[in-house]
Amino acid sequence: MNYSIALVPGDGIGPDVVAQAVDVLDAVADKYGHVFNYVELEAGGCAIDATGEPLPAETLEAAKQCDAVLLGAVGGPKWETLPGHLRPERALLGLRAGLGVYANLRPAALLPQLREACPIKDEVLRASNPKGEASFDLLIVRELTGGLYFGERGRSPDGSSAFDTETYSRSEIERVLRVGYRSAAVRRKKLCVVDKANVLESSRLWREVAAEVAKDYPDIETTYMYVDNCAMQLVRAPGQFDVIVTSNLFGDILSDEASVLTGSIGMLASASLGDSPEEEPKAGSSGGAKASGKRVTMGLYEPIHGSAPDIAGQDIANPLATILSAAMLLRYSFGLETEARAIESAVTATLDAGYRTRDIASRNGSAGAVNAAAGSTGAVGTANAAR
Amino acid sequence: MNYSIALVPGDGIGPDVVAQAVDVLDAVADKYGHVFNYVELEAGGCAIDATGEPLPAETLEAAKQCDAVLLGAVGGPKWETLPGHLRPERALLGLRAGLGVYANLRPAALLPQLREACPIKDEVLRASNPKGEASFDLLIVRELTGGLYFGERGRSPDGSSAFDTETYSRSEIERVLRVGYRSAAVRRKKLCVVDKANVLESSRLWREVAAEVAKDYPDIETTYMYVDNCAMQLVRAPGQFDVIVTSNLFGDILSDEASVLTGSIGMLASASLGDSPEEEPKAGSSGGAKASGKRVTMGLYEPIHGSAPDIAGQDIANPLATILSAAMLLRYSFGLETEARAIESAVTATLDAGYRTRDIASRNGSAGAVNAAAGSTGAVGTANAAR
Ligand SMILES: [Mg+2]
Ligand SMILES: [Mg+2]
Numbered sequence: 170m171n172y173s174i175a176l177v178p179g180d181g182i183g184p185d186v187v188a189q190a191v192d193v194l195d196a197v198a199d200k201y202g203h204v205f206n207y208v209e210l211e212a213g214g215c216a217i218d219a220t221g222e223p224l225p226a227e228t229l230e231a232a233k234q235c236d237a238v239l240l241g242a243v244g245g246p247k248w249e250t251l252p253g254h255l256r257p258e259r260a261l262l263g264l265r266a267g268l269g270v271y272a273n274l275r276p277a278a279l280l281p282q283l284r285e286a287c288p289i290k291d292e293v294l295r296a297s298n299p300k301g302e303a304s305f306d307l308l309i310v311r312e313l314t315g316g317l318y319f320g321e322r323g324r325s326p327d328g329s330s331a332f333d334t335e336t337y338s339r340s341e342i343e344r345v346l347r348v349g350y351r352s353a354a355v356r357r358k359k360l361c362v363v364d365k366a367n368v369l370e371s372s373r374l375w376r377e378v379a380a381e382v383a384k385d386y387p388d389i390e391t392t393y394m395y396v397d398n399c400a401m402q403l404v405r406a407p408g409q410f411d412v413i414v415t416s417n418l419f420g421d422i423l424s425d426e427a428s429v430l431t432g433s434i435g436m437l438a439s440a441s442l443g444d445s446p447e448e449e450p451k452a453g454s455s456g457g458a459k460a461s462g463k464r465v466t467m468g469l470y471e472p473i474h475g476s477a478p479d480i481a482g483q484d485i486a487n488p489l490a491t492i493l494s495a496a497m498l499l500r501y502s503f504g505l506e507t508e509a510r511a512i513e514s515a516v517t518a519t520l521d522a523g524y525r526t527r528d529i530a531s532r533n534g535s536a537g538a539v540n541a542a543a544g545s546t547g548a549v550g551t552a553n554a555a556r
Numbered sequence: 557m558n559y560s561i562a563l564v565p566g567d568g569i570g571p572d573v574v575a576q577a578v579d580v581l582d583a584v585a586d587k588y589g590h591v592f593n594y595v596e597l598e599a600g601g602c603a604i605d606a607t608g609e610p611l612p613a614e615t616l617e618a619a620k621q622c623d624a625v626l627l628g629a630v631g632g633p634k635w636e637t638l639p640g641h642l643r644p645e646r647a648l649l650g651l652r653a654g655l656g657v658y659a660n661l662r663p664a665a666l667l668p669q670l671r672e673a674c675p676i677k678d679e680v681l682r683a684s685n686p687k688g689e690a691s692f693d694l695l696i697v698r699e700l701t702g703g704l705y706f707g708e709r710g711r712s713p714d715g716s717s718a719f720d721t722e723t724y725s726r727s728e729i730e731r732v733l734r735v736g737y738r739s740a741a742v743r744r745k746k747l748c749v750v751d752k753a754n755v756l757e758s759s760r761l762w763r764e765v766a767a768e769v770a771k772d773y774p775d776i777e778t779t780y781m782y783v784d785n786c787a788m789q790l791v792r793a794p795g796q797f798d799v800i801v802t803s804n805l806f807g808d809i810l811s812d813e814a815s816v817l818t819g820s821i822g823m824l825a826s827a828s829l830g831d832s833p834e835e836e837p838k839a840g841s842s843g844g845a846k847a848s849g850k851r852v853t854m855g856l857y858e859p860i861h862g863s864a865p866d867i868a869g870q871d872i873a874n875p876l877a878t879i880l881s882a883a884m885l886l887r888y889s890f891g892l893e894t895e896a897r898a899i900e901s902a903v904t905a906t907l908d909a910g911y912r913t914r915d916i917a918s919r920n921g922s923a924g925a926v927n928a929a930a931g932s933t934g935a936v937g938t939a940n941a942a943r
Contacts, residue, residue, distance in 0.1 A: 288680040288792055317704075317722065322757040330725035331761035335704065338717035365805075370709040374718035400813040404675055404791060418752075422809060426787040 183241025311420025570628025600630025698807020
């Protein structure tokens, strides 16, 4: 099948890691008989330098024409003194809004090879892991375009008080829950809704909608947890979780907490998804099946790490978070589960072979070598063959 | 000096642990020449059974006449089916509101004796500890009566959406910050304001007020951190924190996260404070200096653990969280810093001597013995003499 992928390398190490992910995608294309057409676009600081705007209209327009977007990182000290609307980070907000993505997927898995980097004791991890292993593998699905971060806000007329509003509609809650259920269906079939329903009205609406949506996924176990308890449980028993679905604010806090539990932020991928063609299109939503008839889900994929301009261009940045983001792209936008797992297995094989960038250890400091190991047709093929 | 202390034992293990804290307070009174007059009051499930109400008016009235309140725990399965306004937990909300307390102090310290219970690896703890020790000692000051938990909330007329409002006034922010600064002054003189000022208007007001209030405490270092980052930093480098001051919602999440880092919820005390007589009284605030002329700060002190009815009355509940709450009572309500430290040292000495209730280890299963060691005049005296 032919797919078009927008590449938005961005700033700092962004171009380094995106280039390496493209090598891996090319290896996948070769092995599995796909054609990936890349459209390279500018956004972030480099776009400010070139056009005066963090997200030029042409970038957004071209990205929307593609099947999915792979982004490196944006920003850096060079642009930090610019006014808010001209910051590189605005490009991210603009891309999310423009692409109609509303569900942010943040996997946090502790790979056995990187167990030493995890701040949690092995015996604590083992106690909650269903297989008794010192690892965990959870996915936080964070609502991305609603809630307290996008509600009405302001000051009282005399300036003596300030307010922000958490608002959620049934449709906003339903669509992100469905992303969570679809994710759980290809994982361990457990979904935990995290809220503060003992206090918040919006949380009570989340529970009402979840109770309805859950009926459509009878083979997935739905549970509920308060956010303060979840902040505890992530530390004391992370192995209990499969998929967590939660609001924008709670997801922001919990996904960052979960990421540090892995000890390896340089390894962590993310996806931001819009509507899926498998679902009935809903009023007011965008995305869905393309005119071409292909069943793709628009998504924006990026590593959670920043642009790290101090190490840009030196072949030392860890490419694995971006390579794993490319795997998510194949899984969630194109439905290519086998190909996604081939990349993930290749990453595992690369770590098993001892390759490390310096952020996760020190045996082979070359990101290129790590990438070569993960991305070579052989590695992807071998890893896949072993499955 | 004469002080009156309201005792609200409550339900389950509440009476067990409050009785043991009273033994320790009596030992302190003997040694330091104070008189503590106790007024025992009913609240929670036992009050429902006796009067039909979780917080009888006489309980609140009598508590307000005292200098401070020590509470055990309320609630239990027996009362869980009652309607919301008749639940034992309403007694807590009613006491907080009635006593005018607005700052919830949650210490989270990892005692070296309980290091094994901590889920975090020793080397991670050492890396952020100023002395290189595998421990941490932080205090979260949570705003308790404002923010998202008390703002306007509701549904849209058609029921399709729900909202909650985070609102903070300058005076609400200022008074809780001042509690934080006063706490930091008798600790390591570091205060971190945690918010989401890159997004929320209420958080920006917090920062404005903090910048003003900080000027009154020039010897205390003030820093700012976003809540999502703080959720990470608590796990990866808890030793960097002294006092954290934050909103009701963020404090709820972060204090629970911090508590699990200690690995010993049975050890954790809390205080809820109102205005201090050291501060100018502010419009609309309650509390402050009593008519007697004594300089006391009204406070509600309680362990963070629950009522654990399954182990009530068996002399196995860990009394140390309540004993440490009594130490906080002496420090924050009566300004008896030496006496508070004597109790804390006695608790340390008790653990050093190997006494444990079964929730934190297993060498001596008797809460009475733990208490006897902590509370005997000798232990308090010895611990104090050693300082
Ligand atoms: Mg974040
Ligand atoms: Mg809580």
